[in-house]
Amino acid sequence: MAQAQRDIEQLRMSATLALDEAVDKVRLVSPARAKALAGLGIFTVRDLLHHFPRRYIDLSSKETVRSARIGENCTIEGVIHDIRLKRPKPKLQLVEIDLVDETGILLITAFRQPWLMDSLSKGMRLAVAGKLEFNFGYKRMTNPFIEVLGDANDAAGMVIPVHPATEKISTAWMRRLIANALEKTVGLYDPLPVDLRIKRKLMSKGTALARIHFPQNILQAQQARQRLAYEEILNLELFLIRNSKEREEGKTPVQHNVQGKFMHALEAVLPFALTGEQAAARDDILREMAANKVMNHLLLGDVGTGKTVVAAHAVAAVADSGGQALFMVPTEVLAQQHGKSLGQLFDAAGIISEVVTGSTPASEKAAIAERFAAGTIDVLIGTHALLEEGIVPKNLTLVIIDEQQRFGVDQRARLLEKGEAPDALYLTATPIPRSLALALFGNLTLSYIKEKPYQTPPRKTKVYSKEHRGFAYDAAKEALARGEQVYVVCPLVGKSTEERNSKAVGKKMFEEAEDDALYPAISIENDADLREDNIAAASKEAAFLQEHVFVDYTIELLHGKMPASEKQAVMERFRSGEVQVLVATTVIEVGVDVPQATVMIIEDADRFGLSQLHQLRGRVGRGSLPGEVYLISAAKNEVALSRLAAMESSDDGYELAAFDLSLRREGDILGNRQHGVSALKLVNVVRDGELIEMAHADAVDLLEKDPELAAPEHRALAREVRLLFKDETVKGG
Ligand code: ADP
Numbered sequence: 166m167a168q169a170q171r172d173i174e175q176l177r178m179s180a181t182l183a184l185d186e187a188v189d190k191v192r193l194v195s196p197a198r199a200k201a202l203a204g205l206g207i208f209t210v211r212d213l214l215h216h217f218p219r220r221y222i223d224l225s226s227k228e229t230v231r232s233a234r235i236g237e238n239c240t241i242e243g244v245i246h247d248i249r250l251k252r253p254k255p256k257l258q259l260v261e262i263d264l265v266d267e268t269g270i271l272l273i274t275a276f277r278q279p280w281l282m283d284s285l286s287k288g289m290r291l292a293v294a295g296k297l298e299f300n301f302g303y304k305r306m307t308n309p310f311i312e313v314l315g316d317a318n319d320a321a322g323m324v325i326p327v328h329p330a331t332e333k334i335s336t337a338w339m340r341r342l343i344a345n346a347l348e349k350t351v352g353l354y355d356p357l358p359v360d361l362r363i364k365r366k367l368m369s370k371g372t373a374l375a376r377i378h379f380p381q382n383i384l385q386a387q388q389a390r391q392r393l394a395y396e397e398i399l400n401l402e403l404f405l406i407r408n409s410k411e412r413e414e415g416k417t418p419v420q421h422n423v424q425g426k427f428m429h430a431l432e433a434v435l436p437f438a439l440t441g442e443q444a445a446a447r448d449d450i451l452r453e454m455a456a457n458k459v460m461n462h463l464l465l466g467d468v469g470t471g472k473t474v475v476a477a478h479a480v481a482a483v484a485d486s487g488g489q490a491l492f493m494v495p496t497e498v499l500a501q502q503h504g505k506s507l508g509q510l511f512d513a514a515g516i517i518s519e520v521v522t523g524s525t526p527a528s529e530k531a532a533i534a535e536r537f538a539a540g541t542i543d544v545l546i547g548t549h550a551l552l553e554e555g556i557v558p559k560n561l562t563l564v565i566i567d568e569q570q571r572f573g574v575d576q577r578a579r580l581l582e583k584g585e586a587p588d589a590l591y592l593t594a595t596p597i598p599r600s601l602a603l604a605l606f607g608n609l610t611l612s613y614i615k616e617k618p619y620q621t622p623p624r625k626t627k628v629y630s631k632e633h634r635g636f637a638y639d640a641a642k643e644a645l646a647r648g649e650q651v652y653v654v655c656p657l658v659g660k661s662t663e664e665r666n667s668k669a670v671g672k673k674m675f676e677e678a679e680d681d682a683l684y685p686a687i688s689i690e691n692d693a694d695l696r697e698d699n700i701a702a703a704s705k706e707a708a709f710l711q712e713h714v715f716v717d718y719t720i721e722l723l724h725g726k727m728p729a730s731e732k733q734a735v736m737e738r739f740r741s742g743e744v745q746v747l748v749a750t751t752v753i754e755v756g757v758d759v760p761q762a763t764v765m766i767i768e769d770a771d772r773f774g775l776s777q778l779h780q781l782r783g784r785v786g787r788g789s790l791p792g793e794v795y796l797i798s799a800a801k802n803e804v805a806l807s808r809l810a811a812m813e814s815s816d817d818g819y820e821l822a823a824f825d826l827s828l829r830r831e832g833d834i835l836g837n838r839q840h841g842v843s844a845l846k847l848v849n850v851v852r853d854g855e856l857i858e859m860a861h862a863d864a865v866d867l868l869e870k871d872p873e874l875a876a877p878e879h880r881a882l883a884r885e886v887r888l889l890f891k892d893e894t895v896k897g898g
């Protein structure tokens with residue numbers, strides 16, 4: 166190799182290694198700044214380069230005050246002519262700015278951001294972005310996004326990246342530091358093999374990093390994002406797939422007999438015929454169980470789609486193969502329920518089952534454990550109690566986890582460890598798209614059940630604004646007059662969605678860049694119905710309804726803080742019809758079944774996730790009578806309204822969940838317990854479904870050709886995966 170060539174290689178290697186140096190090796194990162202960066206989770210040069218812009222301000226498409234059109238989102242550049250702090254009400258502070266350009270004056274009002282007085286002053290050049298309004302004779306913007314221009318760096322490009330910043334490090338400083346980090350890593354090796362880059366038409370990593378931070382135009386930023394997102398997923402997929410291969414190494418998968426006598430016996434005793442979807446799911450599962458590989462199968466279906474009976478077939482295959490199954494469910498109630506319904510089926514088919522939960526007496530548990538260890542029990546159904554050390558199967562060949570999203574990765578792993586290489590079947594009612602499943606599990610087969618096995622009566626959903634909620638009360642009164650019953654789900658106390666979103670509204674134009682603020686927080690704390698202030702609000706609501714609306718009927722209140730016996734008594738009175746209107750916090754979500762209840766009114770509906778609303782409304786229209794659901798909301802912003810509109814137009818839990826998911830980030834839904842998602846910074850698992858599929862296919866392909874990623878052209882990639890996931894071990898799922 167010529168000396169020059171060697172020098173280049175040397176430089177490229179040190180640029181690559183620089184990625185994992187401490188961030189204080191970057192020019193201008195003082196100890197104080199390093200500390201501030203650490204607060205953002207930035208410790209290395211790589212972390213800094215992966216601190217991606219939240220949005221971009223596109224000055225190439227900016228308007229002047231005169232050309233900007235009222236009602237539209239736009240960017241306007243100008244100089245501060247005047248700035249003042251006002252206090253129209255004791256508790257309200259607002260900053261007013263007169264911004265001028267060569268064509269006119271723009272009035273800016275910024276609510277609740279008094280600190281702008283410190284950071285802005287007369288004569289400064291600003292770019293502001295937001296919706297243009299017109300009143301009292303002036304063009305105006307309320308709470309626009311404001312960026313100070315004037316740094317020479319900024320003026321260079323027509324697109325200004327806006328990185329997440331802190332009090333200590335402004336966006337301008339962030340740009341400077343990132344530019345310096347980029348400088349340090351110029352020429353770094355691209356972990357993606359060349360043929361993959363050519364096949365997927367991806368720019369080099371160095372270019373992508375430079376362009377995502379400092380694009381010339383928005384298109385460049387998008388392409389760079391695409392390339393880096395692809396790499397994120399490819400890395401994760403490689404890790405997940407290799408990890409699960411390692412787990413199975415040297416172990417012999419069970420090839421189940423799926424056409425034995427227990428299977429036939431089960432089919433003979435089923436009280437109903439499986440639906441087409443159920444049969445297809447059963448076939449998917451049995452095919453996997455018969456194959457010479459370890460099954461990793463996810464069965465997805467809304468509540469009530471009949472997943473349990475499909476899983477029963479997997480158990481029959483186990484019995485036919487001389488194996489054993491563990492069937493884990495998240496709650497005692499569910500364990501008993503399965504024990505009863507499945508137990509009957511199994512009994513009739515000659516399959517031996519038992520139930521173990523936390524409340525099973527010790528002596529009984531010991532006796533069951535002994536029989537299980539001896540191999541005389543085919544399937545053990547139970548809660549977390551199944552994880553106990555005393556539960557030792559003789560020959561575990563299948564693990565079933567119901568409501569798998571309720572279990573952590575390590576719990577799944579512990580159950581799997583009770584056998585050598587058991588097949589795994591996960592059931593879930595959380596409708597996650599295939600792309601997300603792949604992102605979480607790497608290699609996984611899936612079946613979906615979309616339709617319920619039986620006909621449900623029609624249900625209609627209607628959204629009313631707060632002012633019009635009288636219409637909902639009228640409908641409820643009509644139902645009561647027919648002898649039917651009504652649920653009222655109470656508003657929740659706390660900051661309203663409207664307040665939380667007000668900041669986001671002005672930013673809508675930067676759709677190209679992903680922006681957390683655009684996807685409003687729409688989760689409800691699980692324990693919302695336990696909070697004192699919510700309970701107080703619910704009591705008030707109940708009193709109001711009794712006094713002013715449902716005067717002739719009996720109203721009672723149900724909330725999470727009530728003692729179980731009291732809850733039961735209230736539910737009993739509602740079920741019997743003694744109480745006609747039940748005012749409740751979200752406690753009614755779980756397992757309430759009153760066929761005469763046909764109307765549900767949900768206050769502040771915009772505060773609930775769509776899946777939660779869907780579950781709630783599942784409480785009406787359960788008997789033979791059609792249901793009516795009224796969603797009341799004071800929301801004005803587009804995102805909230807479009808979510809509620811989706812509730813009106815769709816009665817499909819899957820569709821709704823996918824829609825909801827597309828509005829927020831996966832972390833909000835899965836929490837942090839799910840492994841892997843934290844590795845995805847740029848990827849949105851719903852919107853990037855295609856990209857995920859692509860990267861998944863490429864990862865499978867790569868590992869088929871080069872399982873250890875040992876070829877010279879794969880070494881950089883192998884190193885990257887190792888570095889990224891060095892602290893992570895996935896045992897389960
Ligand atoms: P989930 O998918 O929520 O776990 P379940 O398995 O509990 O649903 O099934 C819901 C109900 O539907 C049960 O009462 C079950 O017996 C019934 N069911 C399941 N499959 C069928 C079918 N093919 N025909 C009629 N009823 C069915």
Ligand code: MG
Nearest residue numbers: 469472473567
């Ligand atoms: Mg179930």
